[in-house]
Amino acid sequence: MADEKxxxxxxxxxxxxxxxxxxxxxxxxxxxxxxxxxxxxxxxxNWPGFYAIFGFxxxxxxxxxxxxxxxxxxxxxxxxxxx
Amino acid sequence: xxxLLPPAFIFIFGxxxxxxxxxxxxxxxxxxxxxxxxxxxVNMPPESAWxxxxxxxxxxxxxxxxxxxxxxxxxxxxxxxxxIYTMNLKSDLEKVSSLVYAGSALGVxxxxxxxxxxxFWEMLTVSALSLIxxxxxxxxxxxxxxYLMVHVFGGLVLLAGIxxxxxxxxxxxxxxxxxxxxxxYLIFMGMGINAAWPFVHTWLTxxxxxxxxxxxxxxxxxxxxxxxxALARTFPGTEMLIWIGAAMxxxxxxxxxxxxxxxxxxxxxxxNQVGFMMVGIGIGTELAINGTAAHAFAHILYKSLLFMSMxxxxxxxxxxxxxxxxxxxxxxxxxxxxCIIGAASISxxxxxxxxxxxxxxxxxxxxxxxxxVWLALLFAxxxxxxxxxxxxxxxxxxxxxxxxxxxxxxxxxxxxxxIAAFLCIFIGVYPQFLYSILPYPVDxxxxxxxxxxxxxxxxxxxxxxxxxxxxxxxxxxxxxxxxLDSDLIYRKGGRLFxxxxxxxxxxxxxxxxxxFIKGLTGTITRFAQNGPAHLANLVMTPIWLIxxxxxxxxxxxxxxxxxxxxxxxxLAIMAVFVSLFIGLIFVLSF
Numbered sequence: 001m002a003d004e005k006x007x008x009x010x011x012x013x014x015x016x017x018x019x020x021x022x023x024x025x026x027x028x029x030x031x032x033x034x035x036x037x038x039x040x041x042x043x044x045x046n047w048p049g050f051y052a053i054f055g056f057x058x059x060x061x062x063x064x065x066x067x068x069x070x071x072x073x074x075x076x077x078x079x080x081x082x083x
Numbered sequence: 084x085x086x087l088l089p090p091a092f093i094f095i096f097g098x099x100x101x102x103x104x105x106x107x108x109x110x111x112x113x114x115x116x117x118x119x120x121x122x123x124x125v126n127m128p129p130e131s132a133w134x135x136x137x138x139x140x141x142x143x144x145x146x147x148x149x150x151x152x153x154x155x156x157x158x159x160x161x162x163x164x165x166x167i168y169t170m171n172l173k174s175d176l177e178k179v180s181s182l183v184y185a186g187s188a189l190g191v192x193x194x195x196x197x198x199x200x201x202x203f204w205e206m207l208t209v210s211a212l213s214l215i216x217x218x219x220x221x222x223x224x225x226x227x228x229x230y231l232m233v234h235v236f237g238g239l240v241l242l243a244g245i246x247x248x249x250x251x252x253x254x255x256x257x258x259x260x261x262x263x264x265x266x267x268y269l270i271f272m273g274m275g276i277n278a279a280w281p282f283v284h285t286w287l288t289x290x291x292x293x294x295x296x297x298x299x300x301x302x303x304x305x306x307x308x309x310x311x312x313a314l315a316r317t318f319p320g321t322e323m324l325i326w327i328g329a330a331m332x333x334x335x336x337x338x339x340x341x342x343x344x345x346x347x348x349x350x351x352x353x354x355n356q357v358g359f360m361m362v363g364i365g366i367g368t369e370l371a372i373n374g375t376a377a378h379a380f381a382h383i384l385y386k387s388l389l390f391m392s393m394x395x396x397x398x399x400x401x402x403x404x405x406x407x408x409x410x411x412x413x414x415x416x417x418x419x420x421x422c423i424i425g426a427a428s429i430s431x432x433x434x435x436x437x438x439x440x441x442x443x444x445x446x447x448x449x450x451x452x453x454x455x456v457w458l459a460l461l462f463a464x465x466x467x468x469x470x471x472x473x474x475x476x477x478x479x480x481x482x483x484x485x486x487x488x489x490x491x492x493x494x495x496x497x498x499x500x501x502i503a504a505f506l507c508i509f510i511g512v513y514p515q516f517l518y519s520i521l522p523y524p525v526d527x528x529x530x531x532x533x534x535x536x537x538x539x540x541x542x543x544x545x546x547x548x549x550x551x552x553x554x555x556x557x558x559x560x561x562x563x564x565x566x567l568d569s570d571l572i573y574r575k576g577g578r579l580f581x582x583x584x585x586x587x588x589x590x591x592x593x594x595x596x597x598x599f600i601k602g603l604t605g606t607i608t609r610f611a612q613n614g615p616a617h618l619a620n621l622v623m624t625p626i627w628l629i630x631x632x633x634x635x636x637x638x639x640x641x642x643x644x645x646x647x648x649x650x651x652x653x654l655a656i657m658a659v660f661v662s663l664f665i666g667l668i669f670v671l672s673f
Contacts, residue, residue, distance in 0.1 A: 007413045009481065019550065026547060029540050038533045041449035042457065045533075051540035058465040059548035066340035067559040074567040075341070081565075081574055 026052075087133050089145040089193060090155060091203065093120040094162070094186025101182070102175045110170050113178065117162040117185075124155060132195060140255050143195025149522040150376065154192040154312045156520060157380045158185055160506075161304045161387055168391055168499035169297035177217045181301045184210035188305040192312050196255045197245045200313075204241065204277075208234040211306060214298030215290050223293040229570070233276065233286040241273025260317040271318060278310035278361065279354050281330045285570030287354060288338075292346040292403070296394035299346060303353055303390045304383045311360045311379050320367025325448075328361025329456050332463035338568065339470035343404045343561050345479060346393050349386070352429065352471040355463055356382045362460065363444045366451055369523040374443030376521055381428065381436035381510060388425035388503040389475060392418050395492035395500070396479055402487075405474075405561040410484030418492045419480040421500040428507040430472035430542060431464060436510035438538065439517065439529040446527065465545045472542075473549050478561065616647035622663065 008014050030049060040046050097116045104112055133145040162185040169178065187210055190203030208231070215227040247266030249255050260267050279287045287307070291299050318324065335351035335358075342348045356378070363375030395418045396411060397403050412419040424435070431437035441464065448457045491497070510517050518525040552558040620643060627636045 009412070022543070022546060022550065026543055029536065029543060033536060033540070036532050036536045039531070040533075041446075041452070042454060045537070049540070051537040052544040054461060055465045055541035055544035056548045058462045059469050059545045060552065062336060062462075062466050062469060063340060063548070063552050063558060066337045067557070070337050071341045071559060071566070074338075075562070075564045076567060078563055078565055080567075 087127070087131060087145065088120075088123050089133065089190070090120040090124055090159070091145075091186045091190035091193065093123070094182050094189060095206075098179045098182035098186065101179050109178075113166045113170075113182070114163065116182065117159045117166065120189075121156075121159045124152075124159070134195075137198075140198065141196065142198060143256070144190075144199040145193045146195030147193065149520075150312070150316060150372075151192040153376050153380060153520050153522065154308065155189055157308075157383050158189055158192070158305070161185075161301075161383050164387065164391075164499045164502055165297065165300050165304070167502070168300055168394075168496055170495040171493045172295075172297055174217055174295070176213055177295055177297060180210050180213040180217065181297065184214065184301055184305060188309045191309045195257055197249060197257050198255050200257050201238075201242060201245055204309075204313075205238050207306060207309060208238060211302055214302055215294045217298060218293060218295045220293070223290075223295075226290040226293040229573070230286050230290040232573070233283070237273050237276030237283075239273075240269050240276070244269025244271075244273055257316070259319070262318070262321055262323070271314075271321070274310050274313045274317070275327070277306055278314060278357060279307055279331070280327055280361075281334060282569045284331070284335075284354050285568050288335075288347055288350040288568060289570050291350045291353075292344050296398055300387045300390045300394060303349070303386045307353065307357050308379050308383060311357060311364070311375065314361070315364045315372060315375055319364055319372055321365055324361050324365030325453070325456055326365075328358045328363075328365055329459040331355065331358025331361055333358075333459055333466070336463060336466035336470055338566060339466075339474070341559050341566055343406055343563060343565075345396075345403050345405055345408070345475055346390065348470055348475060349389050349393065352467055353386055355467050356386065356429065358463065359441055359444045359460065362456060363447060366444075366447045366453075368447055368450070370443060370450065370527065371447035373518075373521045373523050373525055373527070374440065374447050377440035377443055377517055378437075380517060381440040381507070384436060384503050384510075385425045385428035385507050388421060388500060388507065389429065389471065391496065391500045391503065392422035392425060393475070393479070395496050398496070399489040399492060400487050402485075404563070405478035405482075406563050408479045408485050408487075409482040410480070411487060411489075412480040413484070414487060414489045415480070415491050417497050418500065419476065421497075421504045422476050422480065424504040424507055426472045426476050428511070430468035431538065432511075432542060433530070433535045433538060434508065434511045436507045436517070438511055439514035440510075442529050442534065442538070443527055461541070465541055468542050468545045469549060473546065612648070613644075616644050619643055619647065619660070622659075 030052060033048060038046060044050055093116060101109060101113065127147060129147065131145070131147045132143055135142045135144065162182070165181060165185075169181065172178075184207065187203045187206035191200060191207065194200035194203055212227055212231055215223055215230055217223075244266050247264070248260070248270060251264060251266055260270060262268060262271060276283045276286075291302050294302055314321075314324065332355050335354040339348045339351035339355075342351060360375045360378050360382075363371040363378065365371075393403060395415065396408065399415065400408065400411070402408055428435040428437045431441045445457065445460050445464075448460060492500070514529055518527070549558070620640060623639070623643065624636075627639055631639060
């Protein structure tokens with residue numbers, strides 16, 4: 001596949017660019033938050049970065065729970081039900 | 084022209100002609116059906132109804148209101164998209180079934196009485212079955228059977244409830260039911276099985292990934308959403324639904340994270356999305372019911388879009404497991420783009436349809452000050468982005484290159500995906516289009532600054548979590564394995580039942596054989612053979628004791644037994660017996 005056309009993510013620089021874009025947007029979102037006038041239903045919505053922290057923590061907990069608790073309990077061979 | 088032609092009839096009877104038509108005419112004809120039906124529907128006077136008297140009951144096979152219209156619009160739309168998508172697939176069985184299936188769903192949403200409702204409800208199950216079986220694999224056959232068993236059970240529960248309810252009410256009209264008597268609980272449960280409630284959800288995650296490429300697109304749209312419609316019609320404001328829904332949004336995402344089959348990941352996220360709708364029905368306010376209806380509409384579009392993109396991947400590569408895929412953006416860039424749009428919509432990114440619909444349900448929960456439910460829904464929103472939003476496109480189209488150099492999806496599939504993708508964005512940018520057809524007047528503004536900023540933070544930091552976990556090697560690697568779910572109870576449980584039944588009944592059989600055939604029969608036979616000789620011996624012994632000595636007694640006894648076995652008794656002995664017998668009768672008769 002040496003003569004195959006180079007695709008966008010074959011170049012590691014482009015992956016770097018996507019990551020920088022992600023990190024940049026995170027900083028931007030946090031920087032803009034103080035200028036947003038909030039209309040909260042719940043008190044915790046007023047905490048700075050509540051949604052950011054919630055999203056991050058929720059996903060980390062989700063993955064850890066799925067990987068270390070659920071998977072050992074439910075993982076079986078693909079032919080588990082065949083016999 | 085006929086004034087009132089219910090869409091269900093156009094779809095179902097129209098479908099029956101499909102096998103008779105040749106090639107291109109067939110495709111044109113199939114595209115015409117939903118368009119024609121839609122034309123009839125929009126030109127119908129509002130609040131139309133069709134009533135027939137049947138055995139003293141008022142059958143209303145067709146009744147229109149805003150809630151049923153909204154579901155009918157999206158069913159027409161997705162049928163049209165589905166027909167375009169499956170145009171290049173050859174199976175007539177599939178084409179007929181998918182239209183009968185869509186027609187049955189339309190029948191359910193327009194049914195004005197419980198009888199018609201139940202008939203269409205069951206037709207939905209039967210026609211769905213052939214979309215699973217048409218894959219013609221061993222796995223799809225087995226999954227189809229399990230699908231049938233679960234739905235037959237659910238149908239019977241529903242039927243029992245309906246019969247009891249009609250008996251209570253003395254009317255078959257379909258309207259608000261609400262939980263009160265045992266009958267209403269049975270109806271609630273019967274509908275819940277079709278809505279894939281926790282523990283009875285496995286028919287969905289079991290069978291949809293085994294369905295045909297086009298079948299899964301249709302299946303993902305109709306069965307659960309028809310149950311959503313039914314519950315919104317009959318059980319709005321039932322508090323139990325809030326908790327059922329919250330559980331549905333949360334638990335499937337854990338399974339989705341570790342699942343390898345990408346269409347099964349989509350099936351789990353389907354349950355998660357229906358959970359939002361359940362919460363909306365449970366809250367039951369105008370905002371919440373609007374949210375449920377809007378979310379059903381938006382969900383059908385982006386979920387079928389995701390199933391279409393995965394179907395295109397199967398169509399070109401024959402693979403669907405994350406372990407087999409990767410790097411497909413190189414050969415299927417358009418499919419990848421449409422998949423990403425679907426993924427962004429299900430994740431509720433601003434400017435996509437999921438954002439304008441899901442936020443209504445979350446706001447309805449917040450309005451009701453339901454903090455726990457709201458937090459659960461927020462957790463589920465972050466989670467769904469994690470597995471449907473990132474995992475599906477990432478493992479199929481990016482990740483490590485699995486080396487597939489295939490053609491882009493066929494043109495008709497791209498057109499179907501393109502229409503769905505366009506609508507996902509159109510509704511996101513111009514939500515008034517969707518809001519104008521909701522059941523209640525809408526007083527809801529999705530695009531406020533705090534709302535957009537909060538949602539973007541939630542999603543982007545979820546993406547950060549994914550990126551960091553993946554880079555750190557903590558993200559669970561895709562493994563060739565399956566994950567147990569509650570269908571274990573009937574898949575292995577069925578086998579356990581079989582073994583138990585085998586041991587119990589075959590054991591009983593063996594005991595019976597030992598006792599009756601070998602034991603008792605032998606005893607009776609031996610008795611029949613030797614009994615008379617024993618009896619005679621018993622009678623004669625006292626006489627011989629008096630008249631004969633030891634040696635002669637032995638000889639007479641041996642002779643007696645021999646004579647009995649050959650049937651040649653001495654006449655004298657017979658005479659003795661006869662006289663004894665007569666004497667005995669004589670004595671007893673006094």
